[in-house]
Amino acid sequence: MKSIFDKVIDRRGSGAIKTDVLKERFGDEDLIPLWVADMDFKTPDCIADALKERLEHQIYGYSIPKESYWESIINWENSIHGWEFTREELTFIPGIVRGIGFVIQCFTKPGDKIVIQPPVYMPFIHLPQNNDRELIYNPLIYNRGVYEMDFNQLEECMEQNPKLLILSNPHNPAGRIWGEKTLARLAEICARHGVLVISDEIHADMALYDKVHVPFAMASEIAADISITFAAPTKTFNMAGLVSSFAVVHNKEIRDKFFKYLNDNELNAPTFISAIATEAAFTKGDKWRKNMLKYVQKNVDYVYDFLSVNIPKIFVVKPDASFLVWINCNRLELSHEKLIDLFVNKAHLALNDGEDFGHGGEGFMRMNVGCPRSILEKAMNQLVNAYHTYYENVE
Ligand SMILES: Cc1ncc(COP(=O)(O)O)c(C=O)c1O
Structure with a gap:
């Protein structure tokens, strides 16, 4: 068939x-x-239908997302990954790549060092470079088709006093889902050295072969406390052109600083298209x-x-x-x-x-x-x- x-x-x-x-x-x-x-x-179709219905109204003025938009994200993360957070820990961001750029600009200065784990999604290389930050490499170890993190080498990277580590969780390009222990160990090392972690979880809702994705913030209390997580419905539901992502930050100090930066620059407001498509995906798309x-x-x-x-x-x-x-x-x-x-x-x-x-x-x-x-x-x-x-x- x-x-x-x-x-x-x-x-x-x-x-x-x-x-x-x-x-x-x-x-x-x-x-x-x-x-x-x-x-x-x-x-x-559930996304296309929701958009069509709204477009029929034919006034496309300034808009504010409905409460049900935020609830759909909270409920989705809870039901798919068992991850809990509140409305105040959540914000819209206009794309994860941009979000990474915002974090770089908000939390680091030119010349600061940022750790990445190559081979990795290209913007992790380009964004720090474009912003005049210095990259420190913690290459993944490839062993017979499986990638692992190199924690001994990561400890050495930490001696150079980086400010930020950008994690692809799951990993692009190899599609690796990182285990809870790996993520907790990464968090422990970063926390010990005062390094903020961005966990980019755009591929999180697409686990294959009965594997289970672990949100970084659920790997340990430390992980939750030192991280900004980005996620989105855009990859999973094939709507990247609509631009709709979100960030979750548990730590109040990090959150206040980041959310203020987004708010001050009006970077946290979804278009009605993004909000409607996201809500439809998360309530009707499973x-x-x-x-x-x-x-x-x-x-x-x-x-x-x-x-x-x-x-x-x-x-x-x-x-x-x-x-x-x-x-x-x-x-x-x-x-x-x-x-x-x-x-x-x-x-x-x-x-x-x-x-x-x-x-x-x-x-x-x-x-x-x-x-x-x-x-x-x-x-x-x-x-x-x-x-x-x-x-x-x-x-
Ligand atoms: C790991 C990762 N992060 C982010 C993106 C793109 O995110 P956005 O379209 O929200 O900027 C991609 C797209 O391939 C990706 O693989």
């Missing part, structure tokens, strides 16, 4: 970054786009989310199985969460230039280049499997054919 997620929808010309900047980014617009982290599935995750998990399995049979030298790191798949191509023994040539020029695929994720990303590619299976099958066949035709016997 066909699934709603099997439907192929042409996004070209809709302003989608994924399709409409291929030429600019990859030099060719005739590529299967498996890069930017949004999905090629229709945003659920069935869609579960079905989407089943479909995505089958896509991950498909890619894993297909590549292990057809190009066994490529190893697929199975994500614990989300629709991004991190693939290790190092055993192909191709230079960076040739690896990109294989994917882009020969296989006609647009993936994210692992090198963009910083240290440890060399020889990896990030593939987005949030698309109809037929597209993925086409992409995998193009990759295998290109590999066998051009690269299998390259010295």
Whole structure:
């Protein structure tokens, strides 16, 4: 039986970054786009219907979110993750990447040091750099397809007196869900050195394979006390273009400072579009989310199985969460230039280049499997054919 997620929808010309900047980014617009982290599935009807109903009113003036918007976030986090917080600990933020920038500007000064754990989502590298902060790297350890944190090296990083650590929880690009003990240990080290932690939990609602996401603030009392958590419905419900995220801060001192910064600069007010879409997602979207995750998990399995049979030298790191798949191509023994040539020029695929994720990303590619299976099958066949035709016997 066909699934709603099997439907192929042409996004070209809709302003989608994924399709409409291929030429600019990859030099060719005739590529299967498996890069930017949004999905090629229709945003659920419950969200579209709520937006349509409001748009029918046709006065789009200044608006304030209803109480039910805030309640929907509180109830969602409680029911999905067992995480409890109050209305006063919660604020809207206009996008998580911007939120990270706000924290950098509010809590650190130019020249201050910020710890990140590469390979990691590119803005974690760019935002500190763009704001003239200095990066300190605590690279993740890759061991046979599993990433772990390097706490010994983190202790060394702390000697340089960083002010902030930015955590991807779950981890992008590898999709790793961090365990409670790992998060608690990270929190203990950061607390001992007076380091504030941003926990970016945008992928939190997309756990696969019966894994369980642990909100950083639930890992320990210390973690709750030293952190700002960002989350959003935008990835899970495929509505990133609507821009709707939120922050939760348990510690009063940190919260007062951050919320004042947001308020003083009017950065904490959702558009009515964001509030309505978020409330619809969190009150009516759970069935869609579960079905989407089943479909995505089958896509991950498909890619894993297909590549292990057809190009066994490529190893697929199975994500614990989300629709991004991190693939290790190092055993192909191709230079960076040739690896990109294989994917882009020969296989006609647009993936994210692992090198963009910083240290440890060399020889990896990030593939987005949030698309109809037929597209993925086409992409995998193009990759295998290109590999066998051009690269299998390259010295
Ligand atoms: C870890 C992580 N944080 C943040 C974002 C983007 O968040 P936003 O669109 O709210 O800025 C992404 C998108 O890929 C992501 O993977």
